Amino acid sequence: MALSQAINLFPAGSIINEQVVSFKTDLETGLSEEEALRKFAGSIDNSDIDLFRSAMIIARKEGSALGECLQRLAKVTRQRQSFVRKVKSAVAMQKMASIGIAACTVAIGLIQYFANPDALVKAWNHPVGFPVMITGLGLIATGLIWIRKLAGREM
DSSP states (O other): TTTTGGGGGOTOOOOOHHHHHHHHHHHHHTOHHHHHHHHHHTSOOOHHHHHHHHHHHHHHHHHOOHHHHHHHHHHHHHHHHHHHHHHHHHHHHHHHHHHHHHHHHHHHHHHHHHHHHHHHHHHHHTTTTTHHHHHHHHHHHHHHHHHHHHHHHHH
């Protein structure tokens, strides 16, 4: 009853309002309460809504009160959202740190070049210096690409 009356809580035209209207229509057309709850917000891919549907179905089957269950569900949802925000900020910091480290290596190379360009040219032309410098540049580039790929994955 409370879920079907929730139409008034959400703005007209919002996705959740449409889902509540659809739920109410399903109940009025004779669909069982459990089937209507299973269909509720089925087009929305969100684990929190899945948990809500499961809690509603179990509470209705077992005849238990929903208040405490929904409070726990709200707490879990808030904790999950907080965790996602923390992970996103940590990943952003990691990306910034990797770019900063790469920029420092470029700055160190430029400082060495401007301080003593002959030594850098000699190192570049040396049979051991060239592979070492190329390997270093390759490792820096690989690290930047690796960090971007790791940090770019969806949660």
